Amino acid sequence: MAGAAEENGLMSGLGSLSPQSRVAILLHGGLLREQGKTGVSLLRYGQFQVVAVIDREQAGGSLAALTGIPKAIPIVASVAEALSYQPEILVIGIAPSGGQLPQEWRQELGQALRAGLSLVNGLHTPLAQDPQFQQWLQPGAWIWDIRREPQGLSVGKALARTLPCKRVLTVGTDMSVGKMSTSLELHRASLKRGLRSCFLATGQTGIMLSGDGIPLDAVRVDYASGAVEQLVLRYGSNHDILHIEGQGSLLNPASTATLPLIRGSQPTHLILVHRAGQTHIKGMEYVPIPPLSKVIDLYEQVAAAAGAFAPVPVVGVALNTFGWEEAAAREQIRQLEAETGLPCTDVVRLGADPLLDKILAEG
Numbered sequence: 197m198a199g200a201a202e203e204n205g206l207m208s209g210l211g212s213l214s215p216q217s218r219v220a221i222l223l224h225g226g227l228l229r230e231q232g233k234t235g236v237s238l239l240r241y242g243q244f245q246v247v248a249v250i251d252r253e254q255a256g257g258s259l260a261a262l263t264g265i266p267k268a269i270p271i272v273a274s275v276a277e278a279l280s281y282q283p284e285i286l287v288i289g290i291a292p293s294g295g296q297l298p299q300e301w302r303q304e305l306g307q308a309l310r311a312g313l314s315l316v317n318g319l320h321t322p323l324a325q326d327p328q329f330q331q332w333l334q335p336g337a338w339i340w341d342i343r344r345e346p347q348g349l350s351v352g353k354a355l356a357r358t359l360p361c362k363r364v365l366t367v368g369t370d371m372s373v374g375k376m377s378t379s380l381e382l383h384r385a386s387l388k389r390g391l392r393s394c395f396l397a398t399g400q401t402g403i404m405l406s407g408d409g410i411p412l413d414a415v416r417v418d419y420a421s422g423a424v425e426q427l428v429l430r431y432g433s434n435h436d437i438l439h440i441e442g443q444g445s446l447l448n449p450a451s452t453a454t455l456p457l458i459r460g461s462q463p464t465h466l467i468l469v470h471r472a473g474q475t476h477i478k479g480m481e482y483v484p485i486p487p488l489s490k491v492i493d494l495y496e497q498v499a500a501a502a503g504a505f506a507p508v509p510v511v512g513v514a515l516n517t518f519g520w521e522e523a524a525a526r527e528q529i530r531q532l533e534a535e536t537g538l539p540c541t542d543v544v545r546l547g548a549d550p551l552l553d554k555i556l557a558e559g
Contacts, residue, residue, distance in 0.1 A: 213285065213316065213404060217244040220275070220283035220313075222304075223251040226290035227262060227271070230372055234318055234401040235289020239265050240544075241380055241405050244285075248278040275304045279311055287316040287404065297321035306332045315339045318400030320414070342400045343414040345423075352421030356462035357506065359432035364555055365463035366442035366514070367495050369470045369485045370477050371451060374516040374544075375442035376402050378469050378551075381543035383439040385552045392436040396427055398457065402441045412443055412453050420453070424460025437555075442469065446494060447485060448477050458499050463508050465555050466495055471516040472528045488513065489536055511558055512551040513540040 213219065221239065226232020227249065239246060239259070246269050249259060255273035260266050272278050275286070286308040292298055297319050305323075309315060309332035315323065317339060323329045324339040333339065356363065364382060366375040379395055379402075386393035395402070397409025415423045424440075432438060440461045444451030470488060477483040485491070492510040499508035513532050517525035525542060532540040539550040 213242070213244045213287075213407065215243050215245075218282060218284045219244050219246050219287055220248040220250060220278040220281070220285070220308075221246060221287050221289040222275070222301075223249055223289045224301075225251065225253050227251045227254045231292060232290045233372060234291060234404070235287070236263060236265070237376065237401045238287060238289055238404060239263070239267065239269070240377075243405075247281040247283050248272050250275060250278050275307050279308075283313060285314045285316060288318055291319065297323070302328070305329070309333050309337065309339075312337055316342070316404060318342045318404065342403050343411040345415050345419075346410055346426075349415065349419040349426070350422045351418060352425045352456070352460045354425075354459065354462055354505065356425050356428040356432065356460065359428070359462075361432045361435050362437040362465060362555065363428065363432070363440060363461050363463045364437065364465045364467060365440045365457060365461050366467045366469050367454060367458075367510075368442060368445045369447055369468070369488070369491055370445050370474065371443075371448055372478070373445075373469050373471045373474070374514060375469045377516075378467060378514040378543050378548070379439040379441045380405070381548040382467070382552055382555075385548040386437050386439070389552070392434070394431045394435045394438050396431060396438055396440045398424065398427075398441045398443055398453070409441075412456070417452060417456070420456035421460035424457055425462075428461050445477075446498060447483065447491070449480065449483065455498070458495075458508075462505065463499065464506075465558060466499065466508055466510045467512050467514055467551055468492060468495065468510050469514045469516065470532075471518075472520055472525065487535070488532060492536060492538075509558065510538065511554045512538050514543050514548075514551065515540055517542045517545060 221235045223232050223235040249271045252273040254271050259269050312334045314337045317323045322341045324341045366378045368375050383393050383395040397403045397406045398412045403409040410423045443453035446454050529540045539554050541550045
């Protein structure tokens, strides 16, 4: 944060959420829907103090009963109600279609800013330089637009392969299947074993959680692998293992992020992430998800690029069994282990240790 941004109290840098921060999360209609995955992830993994969830559809409900997250956080219907819990920061925890700010949210965000709150914005719509938002912003408060392309980018040069650390990239059968959660759980497991581990965020939610990273979907495609490379090089020399948040999927026609992640990070290991029972790309029933053994072959072949790069094995499968009864979830895991010959687990429900064991055993 520097220059004019500093003078205007606008957050343009990193580290805006600390363990002492009192946070309210805006989640209208998203607490139980996929578009609210940012807010739900913040509730599950955030180290800051969430004092209120704002969701008019679920107001008055129990967060633990609705989501399985064992936290006693009130769910309220509006920013006005959330203010009684004395938040310091409002986080937009939902991504509407296209990632644009709905017009009807402007006044509610304005109410928060006029009350002196700072704002964390993960949408594609930039707000820090919006004249109306600047007018609402109170002295000492800030606006952090996360989806901004970093400065000083260059094209990728495959330099990450020179690093001595393990580089574990999560890849998926589709978008929004749990790649970030898998990387975070692997990072947690690595820290518990005394490894010098680092989680590298490549999307807005991960950046909110870790305070650093790159919003890959805001980076011009020519510089995407270079942006990943810079991030990996920044941390690789000082850590034993990097857990790199995956994005998108090679199977999804709308995805452009997965290949730059593979090329920029030069991974040493891949973890395949899949949602239990999903047979087609979401919203594209005409695009089937092949058997996972074939998907594994695809990712390994693309990563190696016919020998241009080192072989990169898929060493395990993270299966998202959210919504499944435990017995059925364990049966799905057992079947995938038999099909692929690889360790498989639901990292949220059962832990990431089987995957980490395989990563460390692979050398």
